[in-house]
Amino acid sequence: MHRYKILLTGFFLVNLMLQAQENLFLPERSLQHIMYLSSEDLGGRYPGTTGDKLAASYIRDRFAVSGLTLLYENGYQSFDVVTGVELRDGNSFYTRNFEAVVEEDFVPLSFSSNTSATGPVVFAGYGIVMPGQWDDYADVDVTGKWVLALVGDPEPDNPQSDFIPHSTDRMKAVSARDRRAAGLLLVKGPAIEADDKLMPAYYDKTASDAGIPVLNITRRLANHLISGRGFRIEDLEKELQTSMQPFSFDAFTEVSAEVSLAYTTVSTQNIVAKIQGSHPSLKEEIIVIGAHYDHLGKGGTGSGSRMPDTVAVHYGADDNASGIAALLELAAALPLERFNLQRSIIFVAFGAEEMGLVGSKYFVDNLPFAANQIKTMINLDMIGRLKDEAVLTIGGTGTALEMDEILSAHEPGRIFSISRQPDGYGPSDHAAFYTSSIPVLFFTTGPHPDYHTPLDIWEKINSQGMVAIQEFVFDIVKDLAIRNDALTFTESGTMARRGHGRGYKIALGIIPDVASARNGLGVDGVRQDGPAARAGITRGDVIVGMNGMPVSNIYEYMARINTLSAGDTVIVEVMRNGKKEVLLVQL
Template identity: 40%
Template sequence: MFDISAEVSFTSFLQLAKTEINTRAIRILIFKVVLRKNNDMRGYVTLLIALVVISCKNEPIKTVSMKEDVVALADDAMGGRQTGTEGELMAAKYIEDRMVAIGLEPKGDAGVYTQAFTFKKSSNPHEQAEFTNLTEDGAVTGVNVIGYINNNAENTVVIGAHYDHLGTGGEGSLYRDDDTSIHNGADDNASGVAILLALAKTLKAEQSANSNYLFIAFSGEEIGLLGSNYFVKNPTIDTKKVSYMINMDMVGRLNEEKVVAVYGVGTSPRFKQTLFANNDQGLSISEHESGVGPSDHTSFYLADIPVLHFFTGQHSDYHKPGDDSDKLNYEGMEKISAYILNIVSDLDGAGKLAFRKTKNESEEVPAFKVALGVVPDYLYSGEGMRIDGVSEEKAAQKAGMQKGDTVIKLGDLDTPDMMSYMKALATFDVGQSTIVTFKRDGEINTVKVTF
């Protein structure tokens, strides 16, 4: 072992690391020491990233299931994988080790698997964090993990999923009882990373000759899509030759109806037909045209790259400590993985897909003065706005509304879909009352609510 506080050159430090750090446990110990000293060793952040890229050559390679990947990434030991923390680095190292075992080539910075990006958080929650350099006070460093299958093809398919989460909560948490509980983020988004690694393993074994594949585990998603934004602005491949991008975020809770929401269907003319021609898993596809949404595919869409984003819906554990590995539907994840593989295989000989701009659905959302106090069911494609959850002590709960109710009218305004519901809700002010018409178990009911 060596003295981490000693004054050594970068080359000497890295050489010592390569020769003396032989187990994952020892490396994690070094991570902890360096992170505690980070305020006094800002110049050595690059050395910390260098430690992350050292592989465990003495550890045996074994087949790893998606469940095992989720359990590892959503373990309390990783502290919720918040960007810029020890837990994030541990998760990054785990993902890198998996990419090495699969046989992916490193495609991060300067021939390694990692791509570091540094930013300063904005004091204004409505403003985006800004990328900066390592010398500024208050700077935080995140790490993307990037692996590559080089089939010497003309075009590349990007497959991504973010691996960061909320740590012990903070501003993004919806949990109010205890602000020190670890938010493990099994569905959000260890599930997406697990499917990413499964796809990488299969595509590596197939050795397709028609496409290259770039696999990116993004950090910084929870604080503003920072990792994907940074990659698009600082790509490690020629993004002009990217055919399309697939993103997976919260794909671990396939419901009994087997509904999968797919966003970005309108971003290429090829997508719609391909999605429905390759659904041999019995999935119910809820399609959405827009390429803009609250996940990393947006960064690629804004760079004029066709995108598909897969999502199995929100739930009561979203951004709470209860999002744990034992609650995921692993059989459902296998179905989604197989479905995405079918799509990728079908598009393998298609070359660079044509890009098409779509309507930004988020720009159409009106401003609200009031809230009904419900979580909409984003997977529902029938008539009305189906409720997926009811908030405590809010208007809907006080009026006796329940999960599964489908709102078809607010006052005199019909709500045949989500957008019409939001437009209707935007017409009310605080203190107003109205009649909500809704369906429950096939019967039409009405209740009076006060906002």
């Protein structure tokens, strides 16, 4: 009888342990997190807002309740981020018999330089330069002059037009500056907008100006500038689109204008906490689990919203309250395995991801320990919409030799199948770790029609699917934290940013720091054996010139790349540790 009681007690304890394992992750708890983070009160969690601070406090408090050690300043790693620009006093525009009114007749664009300029006006078509195909500057000298150009390109109804990569406002500013123009005036023809409205003010998430003043002016003002030549913007736009031939001319009038803008800089934060590993030496090795908590606020032009004309709270339930909910649930569950975890685990809720992965990059660049102590990074971004076909996409599966083996060991018995994406680079917070040669895994259920719209709400979350994903990640993290040997990093994918636009066939083989506010283009990473690596360009360099032309930001870099061909040798100037280095890059 005594032996029977012992067996019965043992069975009961095992059953309790199994039930406890099953109750580690509950759908209602994940939904509670998501409901709060995506609530109206948090207003879309835009960096620097009250909602941003409330979300950060919520995450920090739950890290503390879970028994994690809060790092940095009571869990907060603060940093500054530029979120917009605003007009200051002093913006002006004068021409013959006309004093224009700011925000009525003209408005500076967010990337305009703060400066003044006076000079003649030259109409330069669309202000586009495509070597060997189209050049709006071929027949005019714009040195010291204001360039007046149409917004868009000659093929506005062609979504596959070769003009598209060359027709952005930024690219037109680069072309004008390269030709020593005093400034750029952009006007929208009726094919772009029937009403003669100025462009809405927005920040393009690059805190680097164009080097010249750039203004959007109304058609009424533009027609006044070219009236002495007998032309109208409406007719010029139609003629350019019909003839498909550049047409430029001197307007025989002069403009004097001044621009005065100020960047809006706010403080936001990452939230960071830690479970200390139990092994005497392996505890110095770290697994990072991260998810971003910011979103788009109330949307609007330039915010990243897919409904930019709708100013309303973008709730961000899936993007990325779902990832944060999983992060919090893992932070509560993994301490129960504290004595089994040989490696330490750091949990990070990243801020300002939507502003250009700012928080994760700041974290990697300001670690309180050596970057090589991080052995794997796991990123959770949009995991709340597991679909009927039940496929979980995992990026970075090629970034370690052992990764496929680990995933295959834990995949059987799940309610979903896995879609493996070997590339380690991507548009989320794991990118900063991959460029530091750290193996990464990026978990996502993928985009959906509500992505980056006010329709991304908690009622559409698949909470049961989230639990299944949390259990899967939990098992993988335990495996990574317990195994004797760390993962072996392998480069997977191009290690180059994709999607700069059609028409760019040449690449240096770098990952550019597109959100950099530095005077130049920061290099976040280089592709092994690529042109940049062979020439000696390294992570941390700042490209400031190519073939004698300045590179101040990603847009000027793209303009320089566009002039190159395979086989060319490029003279690249970089700043490295405060000194300029000149390197020859063979494409």
